[in-house]
Amino acid sequence: MKKLFAFTFVALLFSVSVFAQGKLKTGIWRGVLKPAAGELPFNFEVKDTAGRQQLTIINANERFKVTDIKFNADSVFINMPLFDSEFKLQQQGAGLTGQWIKHLGNRDAATPFTATYGDKWRFFKSPEKPFLNISGRWSAVFGEGADRDTTVGEFKQTGNRITGTFLTTTGDYRYLEGSVSGNKLYLSCFDGGHAFLFTATIKDGQTITDGHFGTTPWAAVKNANAKLPDAYSLTVLKPGYKRIDFSFPDLNGQKVSLNDARFKNKVVILQVMGSWCPNCMDETAYLVNYYKKYHNKGVEVVGLAYERTADFEKSKKAVTQEKNHFNIPYPLLLTGYTNNKKETAKSLPMLSNFLAFPTTIIIDKKGEVRKIYTGFSGPGTGAYYSGFVNEFERLTDNLLAEK
Structure with a gap:
């Protein structure tokens, strides 16, 4: 009985040490x-x-x-x-x-x-010695048949630990982290809204097979030259259109249109986004700093939010949460349309082949659309992100310099 009491008392002390005073x-x-x-x-x-x-x-x-x-x-x-x-x-x-x-x-x-x-390990407390180091760029194919999607995998492996991401034409899978144990690959990411789990078998230094992403199969081959289509080429304006036209309410219910005086003779960046979207989160973090850098030079940024529901108050709550989290200084508009791509296309009928959240529309000082960028390669993609920032800001500088 004394031993049982002692064990119970020690367990109680441990429990209190983990959850002391709420x-x-x-x-x-x-x-x-x-x-x-x-x-x-x-x-x-x-x-x-x-x-x-x-x-x-x-x-x-x-x-x-x-x-x-x-x-x-x-x-x-x-x-x-x-x-x-x-x-x-x-x-x-x-x-x-x-x-x-x-x-x-x-x-x-x-x-x-x-x-x-107290557990610092992610997948394995004591993983097996890694079969190979798979650092580098890979051409990865997800799905089968008509659902096949070619992506680019970027991995960095040190011992058993591996980090990286997959880039797609609509964005990336953000910061993945995991382990190589023997010939098995494990990667995961959780950001509060999305939970990603990737597993696969490393066949040799050039081939990854038997991959699973949920119920979606995937495989990859090593390819230092793997790349995606130009993100500026995927979504375009329909023939006969030069401008974007809309009138949506901001978080205070006030209608905002590109015809408003604040946008006259300005370079305008339209962010087609949603508070539910992880790549939109990465783009928003970038655009907040971009706005601070370029606003006084003649740039305006506007976010067009497509939420999980068309209910104004529910959407307002979700978008306000994002606004407060990032301290977003530019207006966010509630479109009243859901995050269904067909709904988005209906709300902006001048767009052809709308593919992804986010989509970024660059408008010159005359009010004409000059470029449309599909998806967003966030900071987890390394060189891809740096390349986007350099090109995007070079384009901004050029548009600001135009008379």
Whole structure:
């Protein structure tokens, strides 16, 4: 009986040390989402900041901060700052258990979740010695038949740890991190709105096979020259059109049009986006700094939001959350159309072959469309991102110089 009491007392002390006074223990945690496709792990760090707890999700070089954490007895509620999702968890032993819930307009999607304190590893505590180092550029094909999509994989491997991403014509899969164990490849990413899990077999130094991304198969061959189509060539204006025309309300309900005086003789950047979209998040982070650099030179930026619902108040809440998170200084308009690509095409009928969120429309000082850029290669893509920034700002400088 004394031994049982001692064991129970030690367990109670450990539990209190992890969840003392409505707080999580500071340090590294390992979280695991459990969708049908398999366990999807990621790491996060808990810190005490200015008297409050802050959680930072770790994906390769990205640090995604979450500050809205509430406690009620043994329950923990974590509201994500973007993408309209949350965790509803219960303290259990040395960890957490519960659900990650995504609010999808007219319904919710819940995924089981657990987390353990002190585990710094992602996929394997003790992985096997890697079969090969697969750093470099790969030409990767996702899907089969008519659904085939050719992408570019960029990987950097050091020992067992591997980071990288896949670039597609509509954007990239952001910061992926994982492990090579033996001849098996594992990559994951969680950003509060999207949970990506990639697995595959490394056949040799030139071939990756038996890949799975959810239920989608994929394979890749090493190709230092792999590249995507020119993102400025995919979406265009229909014949006979030179301008974009719309009138949508801002977050205060005031209608905004490109005919407004503030846009006259200005270079205007239209960001076709949504608060649910991970590549839009990366583009927004860039455009906030771009706006600060170019606004006083004669550039305006406008975001056209296509949300999961056409309900104004629900969309306003989601877009306002993004505006506050990034401190967005330019206007965001609620189009009233959903994020269905056909809906977007209906709202902007002058566009041909609308493919992706985000899509960026560059308008000159005469009000005419000069370029349309499909997708966005974020900072997780390295050289692709740097190349986009250099070209985009060179184009801006040229348009500003025009009389």
